[in-house]
Amino acid sequence: MQANLPPESLSCDVCIIGGGSAGLSAAAGAAQLGARVVLIERGAMGGDCLNTGCVPSKSLIAAAHAAHVFTSAMAFGVGEAIAPKIDFEAVHRHIHQVIGAIAPHDSVERFEGLGIKVIKETARFISPAELAAGHYRITARRFVIATGSRAVVPPVPGLGELGPLTNESVFDLIERPDHLLIVGGGPIGLEMAQAFRRLGSDVTMVDVAGILPRDEPEAVELIRGALHDEGIVLYEHAKLIDPKKGEMGVSATIETATDRYEITASHVLVAAGRKANVEDMGLELAGVKFGPKGIEVDGRLRTSNPRIFALGDVAGGPQFTHIAGYHAGIFIRNAMFGLPAKVDYSALPWVTYLDPEVAHVGLTEAEARKAQGEVVVVVEHMEENDRAQAERRTEGFIKLILTSKGKVLGVTIVAPHAGEMISLWGLVISGKVKLSAVASMVAPYPTLAEISKRAASAYFKPKLFGRLPKAWVGLVQKILP
Numbered sequence: 001m002q003a004n005l006p007p008e009s010l011s012c013d014v015c016i017i018g019g020g021s022a023g024l025s026a027a028a029g030a031a032q033l034g035a036r037v038v039l040i041e042r043g044a045m046g047g048d049c050l051n052t053g054c055v056p057s058k059s060l061i062a063a064a065h066a067a068h069v070f071t072s073a074m075a076f077g078v079g080e081a082i083a084p085k086i087d088f089e090a091v092h093r094h095i096h097q098v099i100g101a102i103a104p105h106d107s108v109e110r111f112e113g114l115g116i117k118v119i120k121e122t123a124r125f126i127s128p129a130e131l132a133a134g135h136y137r138i139t140a141r142r143f144v145i146a147t148g149s150r151a152v153v154p155p156v157p158g159l160g161e162l163g164p165l166t167n168e169s170v171f172d173l174i175e176r177p178d179h180l181l182i183v184g185g186g187p188i189g190l191e192m193a194q195a196f197r198r199l200g201s202d203v204t205m206v207d208v209a210g211i212l213p214r215d216e217p218e219a220v221e222l223i224r225g226a227l228h229d230e231g232i233v234l235y236e237h238a239k240l241i242d243p244k245k246g247e248m249g250v251s252a253t254i255e256t257a258t259d260r261y262e263i264t265a266s267h268v269l270v271a272a273g274r275k276a277n278v279e280d281m282g283l284e285l286a287g288v289k290f291g292p293k294g295i296e297v298d299g300r301l302r303t304s305n306p307r308i309f310a311l312g313d314v315a316g317g318p319q320f321t322h323i324a325g326y327h328a329g330i331f332i333r334n335a336m337f338g339l340p341a342k343v344d345y346s347a348l349p350w351v352t353y354l355d356p357e358v359a360h361v362g363l364t365e366a367e368a369r370k371a372q373g374e375v376v377v378v379v380e381h382m383e384e385n386d387r388a389q390a391e392r393r394t395e396g397f398i399k400l401i402l403t404s405k406g407k408v409l410g411v412t413i414v415a416p417h418a419g420e421m422i423s424l425w426g427l428v429i430s431g432k433v434k435l436s437a438v439a440s441m442v443a444p445y446p447t448l449a450e451i452s453k454r455a456a457s458a459y460f461k462p463k464l465f466g467r468l469p470k471a472w473v474g475l476v477q478k479i480l481p
């Protein structure tokens with residue numbers, strides 16, 4: 001913060017608010033194309049993903065996976081049934097070492113090295129074409145709002161007063177919670193539930209609706225069972241009532257359609273959805289419209305002020321780091337190359353990093369039926385996959401949603417490393433690759449990824465081994481010497 005300095009005017013081609021995944025990608029792209037770029041970030045460079053989101057959560061999950069190996073190795077004849085000793089301070093150190101290892105990539109120094117002026121201040125529009133950040137007054141040909149989102153504390157009386165953990169504080173814990181109560185069963189809540197459970201915490205989760213509402217019901221069912229088997233207590237379609245500080249930490253009532261449960265927990269984590277960061281930014285002065293979901297944008301990510309774009313979580317669409325990067329690409333094509341590029345989410349992938357992972361791309365069966373009417377569904381189970389058998393991980397499946405002509409509309413995979421396997425299907429959808437290409441590819445044996453070839457082949461099986469091919473083969477065999 002540079003206090004009491006006289007106002008300094010800056011003029012640039014692109015001024016970006018927010019140094020998270022969206023803002024950093026847009027800044028790097030524009031600067032490398034020769035634009036004069038100013039980037040304003042009030043907090044830590046890297047935003048949520050690096051500091052309080054993807055990176056710490058996946059690091060915690062990696063620690064939890066290591067712990068789980070101890071208790072699951074017996075099935076292979078390895079070890080004995082003992083819970084591993086968890087040094088939670090060392091887990092915390094591991095998480096922050098990983099953040100530290102990635103941080104230079106998102107650092108002020110790296111971006112200054114690209115010729116970008118980085119200002120560590122809070123930005124606020126003062127007119128449709130000017131903003132203030134500290135003592136700077138900045139005018140730009142184009143502005144980008146990439147201010148991200150934050151956790152919502154739902155309006156449950158008493159919950160806010162508890163000062164619950166959110167993604168901003170949970171990775172700062174240096175002591176393992178004895179009993180973690182998680183409010184919200186979306187991807188954040190579930191990933192944290194399994195990770196903390198595997199590291200030895202008791203975990204109770206409550207969701208007003210059902211868990212993972214955007215995923216295929218079969219995937220949700222499988223995950224529900226897996227979490228239950230690991231000892232996570234899950235209340236769905238349930239209400240949290242009257243949480244308050246008690247002797248054990250926090251006490252509360254959970255009410256389902258049929259029962260009421262009194263619970264106590266040592267810590268509460270809120271993971272009940274996100275709110276776009278739109279406040280106190282002078283958006284009204286800039287003529288930028290916004291609503292409860294975030295800033296209103298058109299297909300080219302332009303706001304109601306055509307000089308100003310909104311990217312990433314703040315733009316009210318899907319909230320993923322890869323979408324923030326994708327948005328930055330759309331901005332670059334529009335603002336730098338003058339191309340009318342529009343967002344297209346038809347090949348949008350997402351992965352929930354549970355064990356097994358739940359990976360999806362494109363439409364779900366319900367969405368496809370709504371959009372297309374009739375669809376063809378192919379399901380192949382991991383039981384049929386030799387590698388899954390060898391690794392004793394046969395619980396998952398792949399589900400393809402196809403048109404009657406075999407065009408791929410959507411795919412879900414539930415399996416270890418499903419997130420690594422889903423990219424193939426993203427390419428199939430976005431590149432309009434034929435299903436027959438997947439069916440005829442040579443997949444290395446034995447890999448979990450063979451399940452994709454198997455599912456694609458299953459679609460052609462009735463045609464391949466049907467009456468006509470048989471008749472043809474019969475004829476050819478008569479002719480062949």
Ligand SMILES: Cc1cc2nc3c(=O)[nH]c(=O)nc-3n(C[C@H](O)[C@H](O)[C@H](O)COP(=O)(O)OP(=O)(O)OC[C@H]3O[C@@H](n4cnc5c(N)ncnc54)[C@H](O)[C@@H]3O)c2cc1C
Nearest residue numbers: 018020021022042047048049053123148312313319320321
């Ligand atoms: C626990 C958790 C786990 C996640 N895991 C995954 C995952 O595995 N995979 C995935 O794809 N996504 C994941 N996400 C989502 C992902 O983190 C976000 O979608 C992504 O970080 C959004 O990037 P962004 O640039 O839009 O916003 P952010 O990263 O939030 O960046 C916005 C930046 O703007 C700054 N800012 C805000 N207002 C101002 C202002 N007025 N002036 C100056 N600066 C300002 C903020 O300080 C912040 O640094 C996860 C999120 C959470 C919370």
Ligand SMILES: NC(=O)c1ccc[n+]([C@@H]2O[C@H](COP(=O)([O-])OP(=O)(O)OC[C@H]3O[C@@H](n4cnc5c(N)ncnc54)[C@H](O)[C@@H]3O)[C@@H](O)[C@H]2O)c1
Nearest residue numbers: 154184185186187188206207208209271272273319351352
């Ligand atoms: N693996 C990933 O890619 C990943 C991981 C974490 C987060 N994210 C991103 O972050 C976003 C936010 O995640 P999230 O899990 O916070 O939100 P979410 O909106 O996905 O899920 C929130 C859940 O909280 C429940 N809920 C809402 N109010 C409640 C209340 N009063 N009591 C109990 N439950 C309540 C909802 O029913 C819902 O199931 C996701 O949409 C995703 O885009 C991605």
